[in-house]
Amino acid sequence: MSDLDDETVKTRELTSGRSPAAIVLAVLVIVLCGYALFEASLKALGQEPLIATPETWWRWISTLPGESNLYALAAAGAVLTMLGLTFFIHGVRTGRLAKHSMQCEEAVLILDDQVLAAALARRTQVDAAVGQGQVLVIINRDRIEVQIRPTSGTPLSDDTVIAALENELEINSVVPLPKIKVKISANGVIGQ
Amino acid sequence: MNLTPRPLNRLLCAIFGVLIMVIGIHLLLISTISGYARWWRAFAGEVGQTSLQILRNTTLAGQKDSWLWILIAMGLIIIILLMIWWIAVQGRGRVNEYVNSYFQDDPVPGRIEITDAAVEQILRTILGKRTDIVSLSLTLWENTPTPGIRVKVQPRSGVAPAELGAQVALAVRETQELMGVSGPIVVHLAAGARARFARSERVQ
Secondary structure, three states: OOOOOHHHHHHHHHEOOOHHHHHHHHHHHHHHHHHHHHHHHHHHOOOOOOOOOHHHHHHHHHOOOOOOOHHHHHHHHHHHHHHHHHHHHHHHOOOEOOEEEEOOOOOEEEEEHHHHHHHHHHHHHHHHOOOOOOEEEEEEOOEEEEEEOOEOOOOOOHHHHHHHHHHHHHHHOEEOOOEEEEEEOOOOEOOO | OOOOOHHHHHHHHHHHHHHHHHHHHHHHHHHHOHHHHHHHHHHHHHHHHHHHHHHHHOOOOOOOOOOHHHHHHHHHHHHHHHHHHHHHOOOOOEEOEEEEEEEOOOOOOEEEEEEHHHHHHHHHHHHOOOOOEEEEEEEEEOOOOOOEEEEEEEEOOOOOHHHHHHHHHHHHHHHHHHHOOOOOEEEEEOOOHHHOOOOOEEEO
């Protein structure tokens, strides 16, 4: 495989490769095909079938529901539908990981959301002049939610915090720029 | 960073997902709507008759079964082999040799090989004893002419990421200059293993 450009590398870093789903599917198909092959060869060699001959299988399938329990059949159908839907969604959705990228001249710079959250929490603490444990930062894709419990008696405005966070995101040049939501709790924390 | 065939993964996931869904919905319909079940039995009976006819027509004189079974068996084997290949290409594309080239130098010609461990040691030396880095590891991915470098750095909580990231990236560039090569670089600032499975990140 040859060169990938930086954009491709970035996308690959920020999204999931769907390897686990692929491996699960491949194993499923191998087991099914292996069983069919085994049963067919037993028949070809004139041996007793392991579970049932291909003909018995086909008779069972073609006369469904036959004598099988309707509820069990419906349950199996529901489970298979959900399973199929899960795999389908895995194939179709972008599968973004909890990561962001930052602009950098030299390299593709990727950071886990938790690292970004920690940096933002630190900055908020400094700018809102609150102690550790009074700030909670939640990052979810392109939304950042900051919850602050101010110190009692010290008023705190959203704008200061938002300005500080925007500045911090700008310094770190996080792309794409997430939206910031600040929630200042009504109850304060006593004496810091 | 690796060279897992992602479009293939997605395509096959979607196709198999739809197939499994179709079977599931089919079972649901059979067990709930009797009219559908009746239609299915009639339809499957017809299909069974036709295929039986085909199998009979393709049975050679003196043979017990149709030669189509051999084709079916071969098809199954091919599918199994393809699936094994599909598993094998997951996570492919890692290499552990950074430089591997032959120099026709006059007194002593020879081949030079530099492994990923050597690159990592150089990087550690350049970055020195930094207190804001908890751990650092380096992997290489297949790329021409030079493998790409992916550095995973675990910073201490609350460190300004842009500055650290840029410094690490610069250090990697310096390392590359030392080796006399250039190539793509990925710097990944990672949280601890504890947070790897979390979807949204909460930090106090």
